[in-house]
Amino acid sequence: MKGRSMNVIEAKATDRKDLTGPALRTFFRIAEAWGLKEQEQMRLLGLDSRSTYQSWKRGAIAALPKDALERISYVMGIYKGLHILLPKTADEWVRKPNKARVFGGASALDRMMSGNVADLYVVRQYVDGQRG
Template sequence: MAPPTHPATPLDRKALSGPALRTFCRIAALWRLSEDEQRTLLGLTSRSTLREWKRNPDMVLPKDTLERISCILGVYKALQPLLPDEKAADAWVRRPNSAALFAGHSALDKMLSGKIADLFIVRQYLGTHHGGWV
């Protein structure tokens, strides 16, 4: 009997990369992210890398990029039940926030630190306000 496979094994990165990047691009459009903001959220320094990924449907994203996209998707999904008006949910990421975590800045400002930990923290923050992990 073969051992069970985990859906995030390195062998699955190719299968996950295209759908993950397409989902990220849809969220980026809804959140009106600039190309620089997109690169920062994905942990990229090169403009050409992001452009090449978008042109090449057969690319394989690095594991950390998939983790970043997972956090961003988690933020997006958590906002939907918290703010059922889609436009309000999408605008929330740019609005100043008085919660201690954000100190008057927006969630996007926090996520644009470039650290994957800050993406996770925003996702976790929204998960606790949704009544559990998202």
């Protein structure tokens, strides 16, 4: 293996175990910064079950599924990119209406709330594109 620069999405089960705690703690800090309600957090994580969400929030999970790690990875990238682009208003930006074509007048959070990983990817690509 060429170094340890493995993509979070491609993480093996043992690596996912190691990433689970830090990923969840980071996600919940971002959720707090963005003022996300429980339902919004669940949607971003791809969860239908409130009891699963509560377990994850308590850290009572051995290893996150790949899908959840991918989602958290996109959220982290969006958060980081926004704080580089808009240091003072980054956390508010996700809820503001956006005229960019990919948002069609809706907010980035509205786009991310579709429940599809692909929409998290689109928002991440948009933010990265704005960074240049």
